[in-house]
Amino acid sequence: MKKILMQLKDYYGEYLLLIALAIVIGLIVGVVDAYFGMILLKITEIRSLSPFLWIPFLPLVGLFIVFMYQKYGKTSSQGMGLIFEVGQGENKVIPFRLIPFIIGGTWLTHLFGGSAGREGVAVQIGATVAHTLGNKLNLMKFQTLLIVIGMAAGFAGLFQTPIAATFFALEVMIAGKFIYPALIPALVASFVASTTSHFLGLEKFQVYLAEPFDFSLFHFLLLAIVGIIFGVVGSLFAKSLSILKSKMAMWFKNPYRRVFIIACGLSVLLLLLYQGRYAGLGTNLITASFSGQHIYSYDFILKLIFTVCTLAVGFQGGEVTPLFSIGATLGVVLANILHLPVTLFAALGYAAVFGSATNTLLAPILIGCEVFGFEHFPSFFIVCAFAYFFNFNQSIYGKQQILK
Template identity: 55%
Template structure:
């Protein structure tokens, strides 16, 4: 009996220790996220007032590629390295990744590259947390600390700790949750979100006002939207992977590749609305939720998709998620008109569902919808994100994401 009590006490003690460790990790990652995020927003504002900076995109790309070749060693793989560590194929993430990814992303956005920011936050969180885990006297932690850091990085940047926790738990292997990392990930996500918010990094959220009645007509429209968002998200992932392979084969020198493609992207950005499709795409997101989406052009989602793929395939730094939010929101605002639905509601559904289908995740986008737009609309987010997940053809922007057999069989 005594041995059983001691065994239970040790088990609960380990759980409590992991939960407690999540606090300092979350605070540290949230603080770094706040510095990175606020600087990035300031850089975006500077570029918006000086669109001529876009002409410097090829030069910025050359500097980024040179820095990674000269200083980066294995860090140039970015999220690929994070996934390899998560799957046990690599042992460590060099700390040099943090300044390289931050500086490269700031340069990308200063000169108008159509890229995101979540890749930076997730990589920073994973790097710092994994380093901490390697220095703690814990037996067989596995990829727990990597998952904890990913959750903290995502939550600190977007202010959505619940979605961040589920994203980190489900993204490494589609169709499987890393439950052993649940408590420390949730604690770290909450700590990171609170810390970044206290340090002035504002959370994006929209209060929807459209009534939601799940009658037959609305359900039919939601099913159609789920299919559309799933196809677009899966298509984005497929096209991005293909573009990286083709450019890598035809332009093997990374400096030549990023300069030549960067020049073409810069020309397109200036020709298409003087930078309308540059940077994160927050301007497009704002337009999607203003005045029934009247400021959204029918082709906004497609041009943002194409320019984001070109930017990231060339080798510029940042991420995909915020542009995916913009693509989904503008696509939703566009589809709302022929369906006769509220533009804000459909934009919100697209915001969450395109992100979910492109990352091959289900639970995270549903909670993104709740945390950003209100949990009163959770049934709609659940339905649309579920359908999008089923129609993304098992594609993911993360090439090293593993799949469970059951996940694939659902699609057959």
Template identity: 35%
Template sequence: YYGQEIKRDVGNLVKWLFLAVVVGCVTGAASTLFSFALKGVTAYRKANEWIFLLLPVMGLIIVFLYEKIGKEDGGTNQVLSTVRSQDDVPLLSAPLIFISTALTHLAGGSAGREGAAIQLGGSIANQLGRWIHLDEEDRHVIVMCGMSAAFSALFGTPMAAAVFALEVVSVGVMYYTALMPCMIASLIASQFAAGMGVTPESFHVVDIPALSLETGLKMVIVAVGCAVVSIIFCMVLNAVAGLYAKWLKNPYIRVVVGACLVIAVTLLLRTDEYMGSGAELIAKAVETGQTDTFAFLWKIILTALTMRAGFRGGEIVPSFCVGATFGCVMGNLLGLSPSICAACGMAAVFCGVTNCPITSILIAFEMFGFRGVSFYLIAVSISYAASGYYGLYKNQTIVYSKYKAKYVNRHTRV
């Protein structure tokens, strides 16, 4: 009996170590390429500002691609449902999301890139699983592996990437079966990316006060504010989607009108700061403690207008930007270090829109270092409790009530 058990344990370990290494290398490589592509198009966009006016054209190309060859592509939601049920991510999703995210960033749409990474990784890993004839249950695990490896290579945050894949699908349930494969794949992917010259995202928090009754209470206020902002973010995304669907039924017209709105708002604001993922706004908020008061609001509006018009990329990096700029404003208002408030705001809004508290805490460690730990804990846990059942992904479920210790298993509100 013990012999059999040892055989099963060792066999399982060796199999998943091997698969994790393969997935880590393959999706890590794809994600590294993706990272360089995004850097390239962003640099080009900055050097050639006129290209922003081509946003409607890029939109048309993206919609055309998805209408013609990507009809069955359900985006990030589909990847999430693949983890939980018998669904599939078509292999075609990988090049589609790669190209359309690059085009979105080339023309300066306000969009992230983690959604792209998740789809890229999920799609490649799913295909790998099909080729080697993994059964249904193992395919769930390999898809999580691919998600986390691609995320990890792009951001240089292996720990948060691995836990995100385990945590995001069903909030309150941790798919620990995939813990080891995801961790190993993430570590390998991030090492691979770092070796190829992708620098991990990290920001230097300049001023971390001591935790006291005063600073702690101020952080509670910042965190409640972040929870409200994350609800607003979800509501605005949803409202814009509703308006588009009501008034602009044709996807081609929708993307052109959406792009024109983005151009109009941007010209009014006279800044290119909100284009792309907004990493510079995050850096400014965290590292200098400075930001425009309504930056968070404009980022929300421009992201909703861009993403819901049909552009691709993801909403998470914009949510980072919204959180960091809002936190920074709150810090300046309350007289608490705006730098740590920006860092906490980023983690807290991320937690509010994804309902992934552990990932939020870990991402703060990996991006900002470990020193501000007490503040990250306060910000993330309060934001989780106060952000209700809103979320970015309609295929995410919240398994246990946020208010009572009981089973609810409800879908998030998008």
């Protein structure tokens, strides 16, 4: 009995230590996320007001970003790939310089019109903070758990969806397997980060859906069909990004030539196509989808193309917010074709395309519920389940392990 009590004491003592550390991680990451996010939104506003002043300089900024990473970034240039390697035990070090590099590179990418996101940045911030604290406290035997805790805090601090953030971190490292030992610390870190960033003034995107959706076999089939379409589009995004990164490296051996030439084309096209409609995060498209503004039938595919090209050549940022915009605009198109509730199906696309591209299931269901209301859980569950099944195991994270 004494031996059992000692084992329990050791186990829960370590677990309480992780929970205490999760609180610290959540506070730090929440602060960083808040100011990163608020400055990014201000940058987006500045560029949107004067697109012709900023977007033409995208090629020069691309050269600067590549130079800084080549000269000073070292392994931080691996971004999410490095986070996954450390979390899976294939690497041991995440340099702290990753944080200023990814934040600065993302701000510049967005200010000058690159089509990119912000989630990858927040997740990398969280993982780096957690890894650094663990290293300082000699807790590297918990390396994987710390990375998961940090990822959850980063996601939650930016999007303020702590439940979705927790399950995203638990399931994204290894598709098909949950890292359950990190559950409680990750949940604590998520709520602390979310509360902190909200307290500091970062606003949460939230839409309340009024449309009821009665369930029947016919409606189930409709949800399954749109879920499959969302799944294929998310898969297309992930596969295109992977292929284009590889092709760009093969076609343009010199990274400076690669980013400059492609960015020249991107800047011209971004201005020609509605003066920057497809630049930046894509929050303009998300707002349009839920406010009754006009959505073109090709918005989703053009946003997909611009985002893939931007990220494939060396610009910084995440993929998730563009995925939200791709899914929301596609949802509007499908709703109009099938005569379905527009904002509801925009919301379903918002969640399901993200889930498909990241090869996750519970996170998109829960982010749909946290942003649009838990009363729509059945719809999110059905659509995201079909999207997950029809993503063909593709993922925007090249280092994500696939459980066979």
